[in-house]
Amino acid sequence: MLLVHCPYCEETLPELEFTYAGEAHIARPADPSAMSDDEWRDYLFIRSNVRGPHFERWRHLHGCGRFFNAVRDTVTDRFLTTYRAGEPRPDLSSLKEAAE
Amino acid sequence: MTALTPAFIPGPLAKSSALVVSLLAPTGRFSLRAHAAVLPALSRAIGVDLPSRIGARASAGTIEVLCLSPDEWQILVAETDALRLSKGCASIYAEAPHSLTEISDREITVRIEGPKAADLLTLGCPRDIGRLGEGEGCRTLMDGATVVLWRDGKDSFRLDIWRSFAPHVVALLETGCAELAAE
Numbered sequence: 001m002l003l004v005h006c007p008y009c010e011e012t013l014p015e016l017e018f019t020y021a022g023e024a025h026i027a028r029p030a031d032p033s034a035m036s037d038d039e040w041r042d043y044l045f046i047r048s049n050v051r052g053p054h055f056e057r058w059r060h061l062h063g064c065g066r067f068f069n070a071v072r073d074t075v076t077d078r079f080l081t082t083y084r085a086g087e088p089r090p091d092l093s094s095l096k097e098a099a100e
Numbered sequence: 101m102t103a104l105t106p107a108f109i110p111g112p113l114a115k116s117s118a119l120v121v122s123l124l125a126p127t128g129r130f131s132l133r134a135h136a137a138v139l140p141a142l143s144r145a146i147g148v149d150l151p152s153r154i155g156a157r158a159s160a161g162t163i164e165v166l167c168l169s170p171d172e173w174q175i176l177v178a179e180t181d182a183l184r185l186s187k188g189c190a191s192i193y194a195e196a197p198h199s200l201t202e203i204s205d206r207e208i209t210v211r212i213e214g215p216k217a218a219d220l221l222t223l224g225c226p227r228d229i230g231r232l233g234e235g236e237g238c239r240t241l242m243d244g245a246t247v248v249l250w251r252d253g254k255d256s257f258r259l260d261i262w263r264s265f266a267p268h269v270v271a272l273l274e275t276g277c278a279e280l281a282a283e
Contacts, residue, residue, distance in 0.1 A: 001226070008170055009154045013227035063243045064154055066167035096155055 002077065004058065007084045008066045021057035022045045023091060024069040053080055053092055071095060101125065105252045106267050108208055116281030119214025124258070127209065128182030130175040131201045132189075138196035141270050143187040146175070148230040149204075155236045156216040157250070166237040166250065174237075174248055174260075180206075207248075216280045225249070225271070225277045243272050 002015040024083075029035055029043055054086045059067045070089065071080040080095040114121040134142055138151065143149045148160045151167045159164045162178035163185065166179035177185050182204070189200045212220055218229045224243035232238060237250040250258040261269050 011231075013153075016226040062246045063239055065172070065239075066169060 002078060002079070004070070005082045006060045006066070007068050008064045008081050009060065013060075013063065014079045016059060017060060017062040019061045021059050024055040024057045051075060052096070055089060057085075058082070078080060107163040108263075113210065113270060116277050116279035118216035118280040118283075119212060119220055119255075119277055121220075121270075121277050122160050122213075123270075124211055126179065126204065128177040128179045128185075129202070129204045129260075130177065130185065131203050131262050132173040132175055132181075132198060133171055133201075134173075134196070135171060140197060141192050141196035142189065145192050146185060147188075153174060155232075155238050157235060157237055167250065168248070179193070185277065195245060197281060205263070207262055210248050210259045210261060210266075212257045212259065212273070215255055215256055216221035220273060220276045221249070221259075221282055223255060224272050242269050245269050 002086070004015055004018050005012045007066070009070075022099050026047075029039075032040060032043075051074055054069050056070055056072060057067055060068050067085050068082055069085060069087070070082040071092070072078065073080065073081070078099065080099050081090055083090060108123060109124050110125040112120060112122045132142070132150075139150050139152065144164065147163050147166070148158050149158070149162050150165055151158050152170075153263065154167050154169060156167050161179050164176040166174045168174055172220055175185070186200060186202065191200065221229050221242070225240055227238070227249075229239050232249065233252050234253055238249060239248050241247070242249075242259065242261070245268065247262075247265075247269070248260040250260070251263060252258060259269070268282055
């Protein structure tokens with residue numbers, strides 16, 4: 001089982017308490033009606049699907065109930081870090097160094 | 101579909117040499133959601149200093165408060181004091197906007213006591229029970245159902261279970277109670 005660190009509870013807890021909530025840092029466009037159909041499709045459906053460190057959202061559903069962001073390596077399933085929603089993306093190169 | 105309504109009569113549910121599982125009498129319950137800025141005013145109205153660390157508890161008189169989330173608290177109160185608590189919060193609503201919802205009938209509470217109480221919880225709860233301090237609490241999972249777990253002592257726990265999930269969770273507790281005694 002994966003252990004996930006919840007940045008709100010400040011505890012490392014079992015995966016079962018959490019749910020996955022898709023890719024992180026996808027902001028809703030300010031004016032959707034000004035967008036073309038293709039741009040809107042990209043916003044709704046097109047995701048980066050990276051191989052390696054992936055910025056993604058998780059929710060501590062059976063706990064504090066908060067959404068937060070995580071960087072998880074999609075190859076090894078290893079969590080490089082988790083951070084609160086609304087915080088900027090952490091620097092990937094320093095995270096990789098810290099993980100090694 | 102046939103739905104049987106369990107009676108939920110307070111009293112012992114399962115008993116063995118290892119532990120005792122009993123259903124507690126109904127109590128007043130509230131869910132409080134509020135912003136951190138209005139906490140001092142709410143603490144005065146409720147009469148308990150609301151804890152801000154997740155998992156921390158506070159109590160005064162018949163009121164018990166558990167912090168579940170940065171902006172969410174579970175409040176237990178004797179049924180006789182429930183009205184006073186909700187009126188007290190309503191009176192400061194204009195200065196301290198919040199959401200206080202009565203959820204007394206949403207859950208039932210089961211007490212688990214005995215030398216193997218923590219072992220019983222490990223049957224359905226993925227958390228490391230040993231890391232939950234005495235006098236703390238948390239919202240977690242029990243055999244797939246969301247529950248609120250209160251640790252009152254080394255071998256004494258309370259489990260708030262949503263009514264509709266209770267027959268399922270209690271069945272596991274009863275089985276576990278017998279199994280742990282057979283070891």
